[in-house]
Amino acid sequence: MSSSSSSSSLSLSINKRPYLHDQLDQQLISLLREDGRASVSNLSKLLKVSRGTVQNRIERLVSSGAILGFTVRAHEAIEAGSVKAIMLIEVVGRSTTQVIKALKGLPQLTKLHTTNGSWDLVAELQTINLIEFDHVLAQVRMIEGVLNSETSILLTSA
Known part of the structure; x- marks a missing residue:
């Protein structure tokens, strides 16, 4: 479903109940992206709805799989010694599923995306130093x- 055809979208996940989320859910998700530890009280004030509504929406978004989890975004200074990179990967024939399975076994790959165009996969990497980075590239x-693969180290983030 394209975003131009409807402001609502259907969230589906394996073993999860389908849940049609609306603009309020999207606003709630946006606020939680900014501050995953925001209190239900504060969220209800910002959204101008009751605390019960916010709590119920959060529970439904989690149980439906629309929210997969909550995380921490650390300041760049905390991860100053780490090496972050984007790796573009070309896969032979129809081996994408097997390659993805093998890549998911590498803890230094923080995200993996399928894509179109010249490259089949895009991997986000994070290692503690260049030695580990070189080892991951070899793996x-x-x-x-x-x-084939092409990797770019991320220098700064805007």
């Missing part, structure tokens, strides 16, 4: 089905 290139 990825050794995965059966990986034909």
